[in-house]
Amino acid sequence: xxxxxxxxxxxxxxxxxxxxxxxxxxxxxxxxxxxxxxxxxxxxxxxxxxxxxxxxxxxxxxxxxxxxxxxxxxxxxxxxxxxxxxxxxxxxxxxxxxxxxxxxxxxxxxxxxxxxxxxxxxxxxxxxxxxxxxxxxxxxxxxxxxxxxxxxxxxxxxxxxxxxxxxxxxxxxxxxxxxxxxxxxxxxxxxxxxxxxxxxxxxxxxxxxxxxxxxxxxxxxxxxxxxxxxxxxxxxxxxxxxxxxxxxxxxxxxxxxxxxxxxxxxxxxxxxxx
Numbered sequence: 001x002x003x004x005x006x007x008x009x010x011x012x013x014x015x016x017x018x019x020x021x022x023x024x025x026x027x028x029x030x031x032x033x034x035x036x037x038x039x040x041x042x043x044x045x046x047x048x049x050x051x052x053x054x055x056x057x058x059x060x061x062x063x064x065x066x067x068x069x070x071x072x073x074x075x076x077x078x079x080x081x082x083x084x085x086x087x088x089x090x091x092x093x094x095x096x097x098x099x100x101x102x103x104x105x106x107x108x109x110x111x112x113x114x115x116x117x118x119x120x121x122x123x124x125x126x127x128x129x130x131x132x133x134x135x136x137x138x139x140x141x142x143x144x145x146x147x148x149x150x151x152x153x154x155x156x157x158x159x160x161x162x163x164x165x166x167x168x169x170x171x172x173x174x175x176x177x178x179x180x181x182x183x184x185x186x187x188x189x190x191x192x193x194x195x196x197x198x199x200x201x202x203x204x205x206x207x208x209x210x211x212x213x214x215x216x217x218x219x220x221x222x223x224x225x226x227x228x229x230x231x232x233x234x235x236x237x238x239x240x241x242x243x244x245x246x247x248x249x250x251x252x253x254x255x256x257x258x259x260x261x262x263x264x265x266x267x268x269x270x271x272x273x274x
Contacts, residue, residue: 047239053077090224093254096164101247135188138181187260194253206247215263223255
């Protein structure tokens with residue numbers, strides 16, 4: 001377990017104030033590449049991905065052959081990915097998102113289903129053990145209900161997902177599907193699923209919750225990862241703020257985490273589900 005989890009949960013208020021200062025600095029000097037780079041990173045850490053992509057695009061316009069900026073601009077804009085610099089071993093992982101992933105009917109049916117099985121959620125485990133210092137949440141493993149329909153949907157979109165992630169299409173066997181509930185103060189510390197057994201290639205998560213939204217936090221962080229050395233930079237990450245019915249796909253060997261959830265209640269109508 002890393003001891004620096006709190007260090008990566010940079011106070012968003014501090015980041016926002018820093019963004020204002022950098023924006024003012026850029027108003028005085030619009031071609032200050034150092035300030036643009038810092039502001040792009042802050043936007044990425046805040047989950048403001050469109051603004052981050054725009055800032056990296058501006059860097060590309062005022063510099064020549066800035067491969068890092070071009071990679072981040074294409075990554076965050078969802079465009080065909082540019083090459084990452086060869087001398088940079090920590091790479092922002094590829095990802096792709098699908099909004100309104102579940103049909104309106106399936107979305108409502110899942111929420112209704114969850115309401116009726118709240119007592120069947122159990123504490124989440126890590127590698128078959130319960131380690132609350134690493135992961136604190138509750139999980140329900142699908143049996144027959146919904147499993148086949150959700151599996152078929154995943155299989156149908158797999159070619160598109162592999163293309164977007166630049167992963168060669170592979171044959172698949174069992175697909176693990178579960179619902180995790182993150183209640184007040186629940187979280188998942190930074191980790192990689194490279195050694196969780198089997199030949200896991202792609203991770204998938206679809207956030208859904210009861211509206212109106214009654215929680216904050218629960219952000220998904222995708223860390224810049226050294227895929228060969230299997231390490232990560234705790235202060236460099238892309239943040240994804242929970243959005244109802246939005247799915248994200250990313251390589252399983254990427255380091256990722258879920259930030260602590262804040263909510264007033266403990267029942268499933270007040271929490272984030274994934």
